[in-house]
Amino acid sequence: MKVTLGLGCDRGTPATTITQCIIEALASCGLGLDDVRAVASIDLKADENGLLAVIQNNGWSCVFYPASVLAAVDVPNPSETVRKYTGTPSVSEAAALLAANADLSHLLIEKHKLRGPDGRNATVSIARIPQ
Numbered sequence: 001m002k003v004t005l006g007l008g009c010d011r012g013t014p015a016t017t018i019t020q021c022i023i024e025a026l027a028s029c030g031l032g033l034d035d036v037r038a039v040a041s042i043d044l045k046a047d048e049n050g051l052l053a054v055i056q057n058n059g060w061s062c063v064f065y066p067a068s069v070l071a072a073v074d075v076p077n078p079s080e081t082v083r084k085y086t087g088t089p090s091v092s093e094a095a096a097l098l099a100a101n102a103d104l105s106h107l108l109i110e111k112h113k114l115r116g117p118d119g120r121n122a123t124v125s126i127a128r129i130p131q
Contacts, residue, residue, distance in 0.1 A: 003031060003108065005039040006096030006125040007051060008082075015053040017116030022054070025112035025124040036060060037129060040095035042070060042086055063099055070094040076110050092125035100127035 005025075009018055026032055036058070043064040045051050055062045067087035075097070078089035088094065093110060100106055109126040116122070 001031060001035055002037045002129040003035050004096050004099035004127050004129060005036055006092035006094065006099065006127070007039055007041045007045070007054075008091040008095075008123040009045065009048065009051055010120045010122075011048070013048070013050045013120035013122050014116060014118065015050040015057070017114060017118070017120055018050050018054045018122045019057075020116070021112060021114035021122035021124050024114060025109050025126055028112065029108045029126060031126070033058060038062065038099050040065060040099035042067060042088065042091045042095065044086060045091075063095075065095060065098060069098070073097055074104060076104065076107070092123045096125040096127035100129045102127050102130050106130060 038061045039055055040063045043066050046064040071088040073094035075090040075093040083089040106128045108128055112124045114122050
């Protein structure tokens with residue numbers, strides 16, 4: 001199965017926490033790193049070192065969307081807290097769906113969250129790419 005990942009994280013989240021979150025999310029639906037075709041996030045994260053390291057280490061293509069584009073996507077778990085800090089009620093879910101060019105029926109993992117040992121949070125959403 002081919003999937004896309006929508007990624008979100010706190011500022012300064014280390015690559016190890018983001019990677020662990022991705023591996024856990026993929027494993028929960030019987031997938032691995034080789035099934036990922038692309039990743040996406042909000043443009044506010046385009047300079048996030050941990051996120052960029054994970055993308056580069058895996059050789060994934062990545063798209064960073066502006067908040068206004070993400071905000072236009074219908075998602076199952078909008079968050080006012082996320083909206084307060086980013087300008088959109090969803091980063092990971094909306095980004096995964098946009099990158100997959102898919103609708104809600106293709107969302108395999110809505111939000112898988114992990115708090116790393118340093119207290120930083122990562123969130124991963126997984127969308128199946130329609131065939």
